Amino acid sequence: xxxxxxxxxxxxxxxxxxxxxxxxxxxxxxxxxxxxxxxxxxxxxxxxxxxxxxxxxxxxxxxxxxxxxxxxxxxxxxxxxxxxxxxxxxxxxxxxxxxxxxxxxxxxxxxxxxxxxxxxxxxxxxxxxxxxxxxxxxxxxxxxxxxxxxxxxxxxxxxxxxxxxxxxxxxxxxxxxxxxxxxxxxxxxxxxxxxxxxxxxxxxxxxxxxxxxxxxxxxxxxxxxxxxxxxxxxxxxxxxxxxxxxxxxxxxxxxxxxxxxxxxxxxxxxxxxxxxxxxxxxxxxxxxxxxxxxxxxxxxxxxxxxxxxxxxxxxxxxxxxxxxxxxxxxxxxxxxxxxxxxxxxxxxxxxxxxxxxxxxxxxxxxxxxxxxxxxxxxxxxxxxxxxxxxxxxxxxxxxxxxxxxxxxxxxxxxxxxxxxxxxxxxxxxxxxxxxxxxxxxxxxxxxxxxxxxxxxxxxxxxxxxxxxxxxxxxxxxxxxxxxxxxxxxxxxxxxxxxxxxxxxxxxxxxxxxxxxxxxxxxxxxxxxxxxxxxxxxxxxxxxxxxxxxxxxxxxxxxxxxxxxxxxxxx
Amino acid sequence: xxxxxxxxxxxxxxxxxxxxxxxxxxxxxxxxxxxxxxxxxxxxxxxxxxxxxxxxxxxxxxxxxxxxxxxxxxxxxxxxxxxxxxxxxxxxxxxxxxxxxxxxxxxxxxxxxxxxxxxxxxxxxxxxxxxxxxxxxxxxxxxxxxxxxxxxxxxxxxxxxxxxxxxxxxxxxxxxxxxxxxxxxxxxxxxxxxxxxxxxxxxxxxxxxxxxxxxxxxxxxxxxxxxxxxxxxxxxxxxxxxxxxxxxxxxxxxxxxxxxxxx
Numbered sequence: 043x044x045x046x047x048x049x050x051x052x053x054x055x056x057x058x059x060x061x062x063x064x065x066x067x068x069x070x071x072x073x074x075x076x077x078x079x080x081x082x083x084x085x086x087x088x089x090x091x092x093x094x095x096x097x098x099x100x101x102x103x104x105x106x107x108x109x110x111x112x113x114x115x116x117x118x119x120x121x122x123x124x125x126x127x128x129x130x131x132x133x134x135x136x137x138x139x140x141x142x143x144x145x146x147x148x149x150x151x152x153x154x155x156x157x158x159x160x161x162x163x164x165x166x167x168x169x170x171x172x173x174x175x176x177x178x179x180x181x182x183x184x185x186x187x188x189x190x191x192x193x194x195x196x197x198x199x200x201x202x203x204x205x206x207x208x209x210x211x212x213x214x215x216x217x218x219x220x221x222x223x224x225x226x227x228x229x230x231x232x233x234x235x236x237x238x239x240x241x242x243x244x245x246x247x248x249x250x251x252x253x254x255x256x257x258x259x260x261x262x263x264x265x266x267x268x269x270x271x272x273x274x275x276x277x278x279x280x281x282x283x284x285x286x287x288x289x290x291x292x293x294x295x296x297x298x299x300x301x302x303x304x305x306x307x308x309x310x311x312x313x314x315x316x317x318x319x320x321x322x323x324x325x326x327x328x329x330x331x332x333x334x335x336x337x338x339x340x341x342x343x344x345x346x347x348x349x350x351x352x353x354x355x356x357x358x359x360x361x362x363x364x365x366x367x368x369x370x371x372x373x374x375x376x377x378x379x380x381x382x383x384x385x386x387x388x389x390x391x392x393x394x395x396x397x398x399x400x401x402x403x404x405x406x407x408x409x410x411x412x413x414x415x416x417x418x419x420x421x422x423x424x425x426x427x428x429x430x431x432x433x434x435x436x437x438x439x440x441x442x443x444x445x446x447x448x449x450x451x452x453x454x455x456x457x458x459x460x461x462x463x464x465x466x467x468x469x470x471x472x473x474x475x476x477x478x479x480x481x482x483x484x485x486x487x488x489x490x491x492x493x494x495x496x497x498x499x500x501x502x503x504x505x506x507x508x509x510x511x512x513x514x515x516x517x518x519x520x521x522x523x524x525x526x527x528x529x530x531x532x533x534x535x536x537x538x539x540x541x542x543x544x545x546x547x548x549x550x551x552x553x554x555x556x557x558x559x560x561x562x563x564x565x566x567x568x569x570x571x572x573x574x575x576x577x578x579x580x581x582x583x584x585x586x587x588x589x590x591x592x593x594x595x596x597x598x599x600x601x602x603x604x605x606x607x608x609x610x611x612x
Numbered sequence: 613x614x615x616x617x618x619x620x621x622x623x624x625x626x627x628x629x630x631x632x633x634x635x636x637x638x639x640x641x642x643x644x645x646x647x648x649x650x651x652x653x654x655x656x657x658x659x660x661x662x663x664x665x666x667x668x669x670x671x672x673x674x675x676x677x678x679x680x681x682x683x684x685x686x687x688x689x690x691x692x693x694x695x696x697x698x699x700x701x702x703x704x705x706x707x708x709x710x711x712x713x714x715x716x717x718x719x720x721x722x723x724x725x726x727x728x729x730x731x732x733x734x735x736x737x738x739x740x741x742x743x744x745x746x747x748x749x750x751x752x753x754x755x756x757x758x759x760x761x762x763x764x765x766x767x768x769x770x771x772x773x774x775x776x777x778x779x780x781x782x783x784x785x786x787x788x789x790x791x792x793x794x795x796x797x798x799x800x801x802x803x804x805x806x807x808x809x810x811x812x813x814x815x816x817x818x819x820x821x822x823x824x825x826x827x828x829x830x831x832x833x834x835x836x837x838x839x840x841x842x843x844x845x846x847x848x849x850x851x852x853x854x855x856x857x858x859x860x861x862x863x864x865x866x867x868x869x870x871x872x873x874x875x
Contacts, residue, residue, distance in 0.1 A: 110829075112832065114832070125756060125757065125758070126756050126757070126758035129755070129756050130755045130756050130759075133755050139755065141756075141828070141829060141830060142756070143830070143831055143832060144780075145724075145725075145776075145831075146724065146725035146726075147725075148725040148728060149723070149724060149725055149834075152723060152735070152834060153832070153834055156735070156736040156739070156834050159736075159856065159859065160736060160739075160859045160864070161859070162739060164739055164832060164834075165832070293729075294729045295725070295726075295728070295729050296725055296728050296729070297725075374726075530729070534729075
């Protein structure tokens with residue numbers, strides 16, 4: 043009797059199962075409709091296309107329902123939106139619970155390294171800056187997404203993902219042609235200035251009489267320095283408030299290293315011509331031959347302690363101490379980010395556009411009452427070693443990264459979430475929240491045209507060639523986690539006055555060379571480092587390209603009106 | 613075996629060796645002493661490691677030091693030529709001591725970007741997951757961390773996770789000791805308690821309080837050993853290399869299992 047009852051119950055359940063599943067699926071679709079109509083607007087897709095994507099997610103997620111997935115990213119507005127809103131939507135729509143953790147980028151890198159080192163599956167996916175592309179393609183620890191989506195990831199890859207729509211794919215592709223990371227958010231480092239102050243007739247006239255040329259967007263470092271001196275030393279106060287012609291940060295902290303490695307050396311002209319990072323010497327001063335890093339010091343063909351690098355650091359230190367607020371030397375990246383919004387800074391040589399959302403909040407001292415900003419972003423001025431055809435600045439591309447030691451099922455579920463937060467259904471809304479665009483379709487949308495006057499030049503930048511020449515760290519850097527720490531540790535010694543700039547950079551370059559040698563010995567491979575022999579310093583300096591010999595001339599300051607300055611991006 | 617007893621044996625042995633040689637010939641003894649001086653100096657100065665009571669990681673049972681970290685440290689140092697002394701003091705004081713005094717380390721602490729430049733690091737020592745617990749009879753469903761924003765969250769002074777939540781703008785109430793938070797949660801002084809899962813389970817067991825499973829496991833930290841900035845590079849390398857070998861040969865996995873946790 044009991045066996046009969048059990049059999050009956052099983053048959054009953056099996057009979058009911060399709061109905062139950064259909065009801066659950068209908069409920070998920072209803073939930074998706076709610077999210078699509080109430081949250082995922084505007085979108086470059088129409089409502090019906092959005093629902094097609096959502097229906098695909100519902101179906102593809104079925105084998106993973108009930109799982110809890112853990113991912114991690116840095117702490118910027120875009121990721122906060124993902125962690126708080128999109129993860130919740132994804133859970134309600136698919137039944138996969140994603141815990142999207144937020145932390146500092148430095149910590150993201152340390153966690154990723156720890157997972158590779160220990161083999162413990164700490165996270166199922168990482169949103170990690172594409173600066174690590176040189177590490178990832180060499181490591182053998184990172185899943186090549188271009189392989190994954192054709193094989194074990196095929197059933198969980200969104201048919202309308204449209205990879206070609208992503209503007210940052212070249213930053214996440216290795217020299218082997220494989221895609222290792224999928225961009226999730228991008229932001230650039232651009233020149234930031236008070237457009238309203240620069241257009242004041244009294245300031246324009248005073249600047250011209252003092253410096254002999256027009257006050258405008260600086261095209262070179264001399265002009266930037268003149269403008270810094272003009273506001274910090276000549277103008278000094280506006281409406282009784284102390285103002286400054288320069289802002290920066292220099293606390294001994296990992297973010298001091300990024301200040302240098304992200305763009306400073308590339309703007310100075312330390313590297314070679316050639317995009318995205320300069321070939322054969324990149325903006326880190328590392329020379330590669332084929333794909334092998336062969337040295338960072340001048341005596342091995344690198345440029346990390348070259349005259350251009352000394353010039354770059356000297357200018358950083360001089361402007362910091364001479365023109366920035368006194369507190370600047372004690373601030374880190376996050377703390378300094380709030381300063382332009384106070385309304386006392388005239389210009390900043392480069393400024394992370396990840397802060398656009400924060401700096402366009404109504405009521406700020408740098409906002410007009412009609413919602414337009416008093417500031418603009420423009421191409422950063424370049425140093426005297428910079429030449430046409432070189433990288434012009436830094437762009438950050440936070441990108442989805444899967445590790446091979448994550449169990450396949452967890453990796454597949456995480457990949458579903460990764461695609462959800464970059465899907466065309468949600469990406470335009472996410473772009474409007476965090477202002478870190480990744481898709482060409484979003485950038486070219488009418489919605490962004492309407493928003494452009496309120497974003498200080500961000501849209502103009504992303505619609506231009508600028509997005510190609512503002513680039514992340516490239517493939518010359520074979521061990522970003524291991525080498526990135528050297529930047530702040532050695533540069534801080536120079537900033538604190540413990541060593542001269544040349545000595546500090548010599549020490550730094552020697553440390554990088556030693557690190558490259560160790561890497562080459564510990565993990566030999568086709569693209570592993572192999573140091574050039576030591577040569578006389580003049581050997582490399584007398585050849586064309588980087589490392590470049592000292593330039594003793596001081597170019598005259600050059601500025602352009604805003605509209606002409608942004609024409610450079612076209 | 614605790615790290616302390618191992619270390620004192622080692623120091624005594626070295627002292628005995630030197631005493632014997634001094635009595636045989638003064639000249640030879642001076643030479644030998646000078647030869648041994650660098651080694652002796654290195655070995656005679658054990659690294660002072662500070663930790664705080666956080667069962668089951670580190671705890672005092674009578675006069676004996678016990679716990680996962682205590683065992684881990686013993687193994688770590690046994691794979692190096694270095695010695696150590698382990699002491700228990702409150703976390704906040706431990707961190708300040710290590711910031712100020714060379715020859716000191718503290719563990720386990722969260723290796724955050726803000727702390728990075730203040731110390732030299734040996735990592736990863738512990739991978740910890742943090743949860744938000746509610747009262748047993750009051751369910752607070754949380755899908756994302758942001759869902760916890762309307763509530764008061766309990767943590768303890770010096771805790772990295774408390775700092776993290778405060779930085780994110782949450783209403784965090786700090787106590788001097790983590791163990792006090794259980795009673796506070798029970799009495800409704802705050803609605804959610806933020807704690808590392810393993811410690812929380814152990815504290816609940818000890819205090820006979822059941823909050824059940826956390827409402828949300830919201831954060832993962834890599835906890836590390838932070839040492840004074842002047843720690844010699846050679847010592848750091850030796851400790852790093854020993855730590856890596858403990859992961860690679862399966863020691864860590866076995867140790868975690870011994871404490872009922874899967875890595």
